[in-house]
Amino acid sequence: MTIDPVKQADLRVALGERSYDIAIGPGLLSRPDAYAGAIHGRRVLIVTNDTVGPLYQQTVADALAAAHDVDVLALPDGEAHKTLGTLNLIFDRLLEGNYGRDACIVALGGGVIGDIAGFAAASYQRGIDFVQLPTTLLAQVDSSVGGKTGVNHALGKNMIGAFHQPTRVLIDVDVLETLPPREFAAGMAEVIKYGLIRDSDFFDWLEANMEAINAREPALLIEIIRRSCANKAEVVVADERETGQRALLNLGHTFGHALEAELGYGTWLHGEAVAAGMCMAADTARRIGWLDGAQVERIERVIAAAHLPTAPPAELESTRIRALMARDKKVKAGELRLVLMHDIGAAVVTGAHGEALDATLNHYFGH
């Protein structure tokens, strides 16, 4: 598979009256026409954080100024602030400003901002419009698409939230120029995930092009984002509220969420935990007999080439990780369910293969 340099890609997420477009390209944030049709009322509240805001909020406000009244709310940056308390700061601002049901929230930032601003839009007056302007690779290829919104609880990540689709997603690849290397790598974990769960051609292509991707060549950035979003959109359209195959998008996440919780949120980035989690899932699949050793090595090699961890920290305890995994949203009738690969590009949701899982946990951790 070769890549023709493209200037812009557009995708449509076809969800009936909740359908929306994803635009991917350079310089989108500053283009008034990129927002046209996605914001129905006059008033707009840009919700951002104090890291991203200073870089781009003026650009966005200027692009919207001709057609809208624009205000900005900058939240403190970081996963630690993805709480009900921070959510309430958005409600405070909306209510102090007398925003009506025809207001629109524009989420400018990474996954934390998209999730919390999206949940505010879902809940304010039982639902107002919102637009996603993701500024990290992770948010661009994953969290900004699909309508999952929410906040964390002290006892679990993303445990409180709503399904609420944006009216548009604008993915401006120029913002990736300033993204720190560790955050770029964290986004690549989700990119690789799409190859592993349902797109082996994409996995092959990633394997062959990782060097150019790491160099952030624009045409390749657009391609990895387009292909990732296309994969995600197909899954979401088939199963918007995660009653079935949407759970495949959780490959590596049951392990990863447990790692994040045990290490303390923010110690490892979400993508780093997912990367290690995907390697753990590959290990479990090998123990069941679904993957062979060569495939597992290949997976680990691609993940390592993206500058991501291929194993969790060895000092953790398996009993604690196991207990945290039991909090997973895929648990049904008390039984843990995992996303595991039958093959590269072919994942399934499966009831716990208890022995294989135990062996994996014992392989990576102490007791």
Added chain:
Amino acid sequence: MTIDPVKQADLRVALGERSYDIAIGPGLLSRPDAYAGAIHGRRVLIVTNDTVGPLYQQTVADALAAAHDVDVLALPDGEAHKTLGTLNLIFDRLLEGNYGRDACIVALGGGVIGDIAGFAAASYQRGIDFVQLPTTLLAQVDSSVGGKTGVNHALGKNMIGAFHQPTRVLIDVDVLETLPPREFAAGMAEVIKYGLIRDSDFFDWLEANMEAINAREPALLIEIIRRSCANKAEVVVADERETGQRALLNLGHTFGHALEAELGYGTWLHGEAVAAGMCMAADTARRIGWLDGAQVERIERVIAAAHLPTAPPAELESTRIRALMARDKKVKAGELRLVLMHDIGAAVVTGAHGEALDATLNHYFGH
């Protein structure tokens, strides 16, 4: 219209895959078959308050015990506790107890419990099942039907929430025996409302039967609840997310919410504020020329017969009430919209008739 004594009435709210049944009758809370089919998983959390819980939670738990693992969470009673903070107590319990996405919340109480427990069900893991067991007349004829859930914010009532339909509503009329007279009357405000907005036959019937209703004759209780729920269900089915005619259910509420906020939540009951608000709406409609004086008098007479106020407290200030009314969720592009009657049984949503509204506010209040 005469009433045949009925033992039980059943209604269906036809919302596609979100359809559900409303059962109305005596002794429903204690009947295991009444819950059958509405609770899909094993685990149930009854959410109630410390007033209603002691009266009925054991009855409900016993009815569910054969088929489910049941736990109870009793919240502090009262509108003052309908907050994000109290909501979080429900999330705490669900997460501490490792409740999965297949758990069910059973809301046992009045409108506050139904709204907050329903919003918890809407938001926990982005949505779990819930069953409504309304224990006040107000909740039975209004808030338990239609899927509106939410909490209050210091700057506005019901400003944070979700549309989330229950899987069943069980309306046990026996619980009305212990309902204080003032709360019974407050529920009657919403009953009268259905007559005023869309069902003039029902209004006539209420006018003729108010004495027997106030005596809480069981057959009449079942009839007022059935007729109210049927009216509400028809409106909700036509407009689940309130983009159009569902707003008619807000007759008297734009005035009423402002009264509640200005008096301090809990000073007047919601139904009392709505009753006064409906009289104010009738006054505005008369000033426009839609209702005549005789109709307004008739409306006031029925509301008074239900032991409800026909006017707001005169010591309030019109400028403050006006400002609070501007927070209404029906405000669009900055313009206030009101629900007003063209006739008894025929309400419409209308752009502000500024002069008539001003005259109404000046009639009831100082400046």
